[in-house]
Amino acid sequence: MSIPFQLNGRPVSFDGPEDTPLLWVVREHFGLTGSKFGCGIGMCGACTMHVDGAASRTCVLAVGNVRGRAIRTIEGVAAEADNAVRKAWNDLDVPQCGYCQSGMIMTATAMLADTPSPTDQDIDRWMTNLCRCATYVRIRQAIHAAARSLKS
Amino acid sequence: MKGVTRSVGPSLGRRRFLEVAAAFGALLAVPLDPAVAAKGDADADIELTDWIFIDAQGGVTLGLCQPEVGQGSYTALPAILAEELDADWPAVKVRWVMGRDAYKIQFRNEKPSQKEGASTSTTKFYARLRVAGAAAREVLVRAAAARWQVPVSDCATESGTVRNIRTGATLPYGALAAEAARLPLSSTPRLKTPAEFRLIGKALPRRDTAAKTDGSAKYGLDADVPGMLNAAIALSPTIGGWLVRINNEAEIRQQPGVRAIVRLDDGVIVVADRFWQALRAVQMLDATFSPGENGGLSTELIDRLAEAGLDAEIGVTALARGDAPRILGQNPDQVIESRFSVPHLAHAAMEPMNATVHVQPDRVDVWGSIQSTDASVAVISKISGVPEDKVHLHIGFLGGSFGGKIAPDFVAQAVRAAMAVGRPVKLIRTREMDIQHDHFRPNNKGRLRAVVDKDGYPVAVHARVCGQSLFATTRPNWLTKTPLGDYDESMVDGIYNQSYEIPNFHVDVIQTPLPIPVYFMRSVGSSAGVLFWESFITDLAHKAGIDQYHYRRHLLRNNPAALKVLDAVAAAASWDTPPPAGTARGIAFDTYHGRGGSFVTHVAEVVELVRKGDGWKVARVFCAIDAGLVVNHNTFVAQIQGGIGFSLTSALKSEITFSRGGAEQSNFTDYPLLSIGEMPEVVPIVVESDRPPQGVGEIMVAPLAPAISQALLHATGRRPDRMPFRPDVFKATA
Numbered sequence: 001m002s003i004p005f006q007l008n009g010r011p012v013s014f015d016g017p018e019d020t021p022l023l024w025v026v027r028e029h030f031g032l033t034g035s036k037f038g039c040g041i042g043m044c045g046a047c048t049m050h051v052d053g054a055a056s057r058t059c060v061l062a063v064g065n066v067r068g069r070a071i072r073t074i075e076g077v078a079a080e081a082d083n084a085v086r087k088a089w090n091d092l093d094v095p096q097c098g099y100c101q102s103g104m105i106m107t108a109t110a111m112l113a114d115t116p117s118p119t120d121q122d123i124d125r126w127m128t129n130l131c132r133c134a135t136y137v138r139i140r141q142a143i144h145a146a147a148r149s150l151k152s
Numbered sequence: 153m154k155g156v157t158r159s160v161g162p163s164l165g166r167r168r169f170l171e172v173a174a175a176f177g178a179l180l181a182v183p184l185d186p187a188v189a190a191k192g193d194a195d196a197d198i199e200l201t202d203w204i205f206i207d208a209q210g211g212v213t214l215g216l217c218q219p220e221v222g223q224g225s226y227t228a229l230p231a232i233l234a235e236e237l238d239a240d241w242p243a244v245k246v247r248w249v250m251g252r253d254a255y256k257i258q259f260r261n262e263k264p265s266q267k268e269g270a271s272t273s274t275t276k277f278y279a280r281l282r283v284a285g286a287a288a289r290e291v292l293v294r295a296a297a298a299r300w301q302v303p304v305s306d307c308a309t310e311s312g313t314v315r316n317i318r319t320g321a322t323l324p325y326g327a328l329a330a331e332a333a334r335l336p337l338s339s340t341p342r343l344k345t346p347a348e349f350r351l352i353g354k355a356l357p358r359r360d361t362a363a364k365t366d367g368s369a370k371y372g373l374d375a376d377v378p379g380m381l382n383a384a385i386a387l388s389p390t391i392g393g394w395l396v397r398i399n400n401e402a403e404i405r406q407q408p409g410v411r412a413i414v415r416l417d418d419g420v421i422v423v424a425d426r427f428w429q430a431l432r433a434v435q436m437l438d439a440t441f442s443p444g445e446n447g448g449l450s451t452e453l454i455d456r457l458a459e460a461g462l463d464a465e466i467g468v469t470a471l472a473r474g475d476a477p478r479i480l481g482q483n484p485d486q487v488i489e490s491r492f493s494v495p496h497l498a499h500a501a502m503e504p505m506n507a508t509v510h511v512q513p514d515r516v517d518v519w520g521s522i523q524s525t526d527a528s529v530a531v532i533s534k535i536s537g538v539p540e541d542k543v544h545l546h547i548g549f550l551g552g553s554f555g556g557k558i559a560p561d562f563v564a565q566a567v568r569a570a571m572a573v574g575r576p577v578k579l580i581r582t583r584e585m586d587i588q589h590d591h592f593r594p595n596n597k598g599r600l601r602a603v604v605d606k607d608g609y610p611v612a613v614h615a616r617v618c619g620q621s622l623f624a625t626t627r628p629n630w631l632t633k634t635p636l637g638d639y640d641e642s643m644v645d646g647i648y649n650q651s652y653e654i655p656n657f658h659v660d661v662i663q664t665p666l667p668i669p670v671y672f673m674r675s676v677g678s679s680a681g682v683l684f685w686e687s688f689i690t691d692l693a694h695k696a697g698i699d700q701y702h703y704r705r706h707l708l709r710n711n712p713a714a715l716k717v718l719d720a721v722a723a724a725a726s727w728d729t730p731p732p733a734g735t736a737r738g739i740a741f742d743t744y745h746g747r748g749g750s751f752v753t754h755v756a757e758v759v760e761l762v763r764k765g766d767g768w769k770v771a772r773v774f775c776a777i778d779a780g781l782v783v784n785h786n787t788f789v790a791q792i793q794g795g796i797g798f799s800l801t802s803a804l805k806s807e808i809t810f811s812r813g814g815a816e817q818s819n820f821t822d823y824p825l826l827s828i829g830e831m832p833e834v835v836p837i838v839v840e841s842d843r844p845p846q847g848v849g850e851i852m853v854a855p856l857a858p859a860i861s862q863a864l865l866h867a868t869g870r871r872p873d874r875m876p877f878r879p880d881v882f883k884a885t886a
Binding site for chain 1: 221222223224357358360361362363364365366367368369370371373374376382408426427428431500501502503504549550551552553554580582583584786787790791793794795796797798800801819820821825826827828829831833834
């Protein structure tokens with residue numbers, strides 16, 4: 001049975017088992033590979049996408065649960081001109097290996113929509129994504145920079 | 153220094169470059185297409201050197217032979233070429249290159265090979281790339297001078313053009329490349345003086361950032377080859393165990409999408425249309441493995457073996473200066489002794505190990521996150537029977553490695569799967585397989601004993617280290633031979649080559665052979681050795697009642713280069729001003745010697761703990777490094793920031809334990825990584841020196857743990873002696 005949803009603003013539908021994780025549907029069926037596989041248990045956040053605006057760990061999110069909902073991936077963020085979060089990430093050269101950064105940007109974007117002026121404690125609470133290169137110093141700086149630019 | 157060579161005509165090497173280069177270009181920009189890779193549209197390129205390719209439109213492509221694992225090689229190495237070439241830096245393209253002598257480096261007594269590792273990319277290629285860039289620039293200038301019929305001294309270069317300084321006329325490199333390519337290259341071209349540098353020594357933005365923030369950067373995981381199937385693997389839970397039988401083969405075969413079940417000696421690969429199908433089928437697998445000989449292997453046993461070695465009468469001597477054993481033996485009541493322990497560790501890069509393989513009768517193509525190019529080619533060739541020069545690696549960005557993607561066992565497994573089904577196969581290890589079947593950083597225990605003089609400074613020291621040998625397992629010909637047996641210098645990294653003045657110093661080693669697969673991990677043996685050594689120095693200074701910084705200064709008094717770095721970190725941290733209440737500090741120093749004498753980098757760190765609730769937290773880290781000339785300050789600072797976080801993960805969290813012959817940890821639940829809330833503020837201090845570039849990537853790792861343990865001694869009165877430092881040692885005592 002076909003599962004319709006929106007992918008970066010475009011209506012799509014998936015013909016396959018409902019319990020397939022959204023991550024693999026987006027990567028393998030729709031060819032958007034910016035979202036990564038890191039742990040498979042929803043812990044590291046490399047697979048983070050937005051489901052109706054909420055940051056979601058899609059390696060453990062069955063596609064059957066997003067029927068009719070709006071999915072946004074890093075490719076959707078990248079399609080926006082002047083995206084403040086991405087720009088802050090670029091200005092500060094946040095990535096090292098870069099593998100976790102799609103998920104970081106998706107989580108940070110969701111956080112700033114909810115909490116436009118995050119404190120360091122807010123960042124600690126929201127940003128539970130993991131980075132083995134430990135780019136956390138620049139991630140924190142980039143979030144504050146993006147928050148400033150979104151306000152102005 | 154190797155001279156610059158140029159292949160004449162379209163040699164095999166050149167063709168291979170073009171194929172691979174085209175594929176790498178594709179890898180960075182658009183989905184992979186082997187048809188494009190095989191044909192290539194780069195035939196218009198004119199090759200000036202092994203590294204520099206110019207098309208008729210003037211587009212300059214620079215070769216990169218060292219994988220980008222996050223360290224910044226994709227920016228720093230091409231920048232060195234572009235600097236001497238006077239290329240238009242923002243406009244140059246970068247392509248992966250392989251297969252030529254120019255791309256190989258030598259480690260110790262190994263034959264030269266192409267690989268990335270040991271913090272050597274910039275160190276080993278700095279001079280080579282400068283000469284290549286400068287030699288190419290010279291032939292472009294000579295071509296222009298001939299065209300204008302003027303002396304070369306009338307020609308200047310800038311941003312990819314040659315300019316006639318008398319007439320102001322300009323010629324782009326693209327218009328000169330064909331003529332330049334016919335001129336002989338100098339092996340001793342004039343190099344720029346540092347004052348002329350426009351790129352080297354600046355803070356250059358990374359060339360890969362935009363692709364890494366818009367989802368377009370292609371990693372091994374993202375390879376997409378027409379006709380490709382996907383595979384998941386289950387390996388023997390016991391090290392050295394083997395597959396006996398699959399008990400539900402018929403059921404697995406009936407699962408949606410499953411195409412094949414591939415038996416390995418030590419595991420099972422399920423190949424399916426989609427990865428998710430393969431993974432689900434592997435999770436349903438009911439296979440019987442024989443535990444083999446190692447079913448009794450446990451951490452308790454590993455610890456007991458190493459412990460016994462610490463107290464053995466004799467070890468294999470790695471260093472004997474003066475007569476430490478006699479002095480210690482004659483003053484048994486005055487001996488100060490400390491013991492330390494570190495566990496096995498997993499690399500746990502964010503991108504799990506994966507490889508995509510397409511085996512054809514006359515060629516093999518492999519896409520993957522691979523850190524050791526030539527070693528992988530050799531393994532692929534051996535398994536497939538296809539000659540090495542017909543093996544084509546397409547290496548995109550690596551999602552981290554830290555030494556974990558050098559051993560090519562995951563590549564070998566993908567080759568077997570692809571051969572079994574006769575189609576391209578992408579094999580992805582789950583996080584569980586990635587951690588449990590890693591090649592681990594070895595365990596180690598240390599016992600340090602000293603007799604001190606009346607002022608409390610060491611007169612005689614005996615350091616004994618026991619544990620699993622990295623070299624014995626992976627590089628037997630790197631072992632140092634002695635009359636009493638072989639020893640592995642990496643087991644005493646940061647001890648046998650430490651910098652303090654100790655008149656009588658004895659270092660010995662006892663290997664405890666274990667069947668556990670081990671490998672190099674960021675900072676290698678120094679991640680244990682420097683903990684042992686610097687923590688012991690902490691104990692001696694503490695006993696002597698001497699300030700930790702000044703105690704180290706005294707021991708380094710005749711080493712101005714080391715003192716400069718130690719003083720720089722102390723000044724930045726205001727060490728001589730007592731910390732405010734609720735803050736405790738620790739200081740540590742190390743001189744990191746690149747393997748085989750490849751470089752010398754000095755590093756000193758100060759850790760500040762702050763009191764938080766009922767415990768102490770690592771709040772700020774000062775890190776001073778003298779690594780000679782810094783090519784790219786931006787990525788240099790990033791390496792310090794990230795390296796401190798990487799090291800803090802090991803210090804606070806990381807431990808692989810074994811039971812029933814296998815690793816007990818399997819995902820980030822039980823092998824956790826540092827989170828952003830635990831990341832301290834990092835203050836990098838670049839100590840400039842006029843030496844050429846020295847190693848950077850691993851250097852900041854080792855001193856952090858001993859600086860933390862010293863700060864804990866000041867904060868709590870207790871100094872932890874085993875890694876990782878669990879939360880209880882951070883509990884406040886008052």
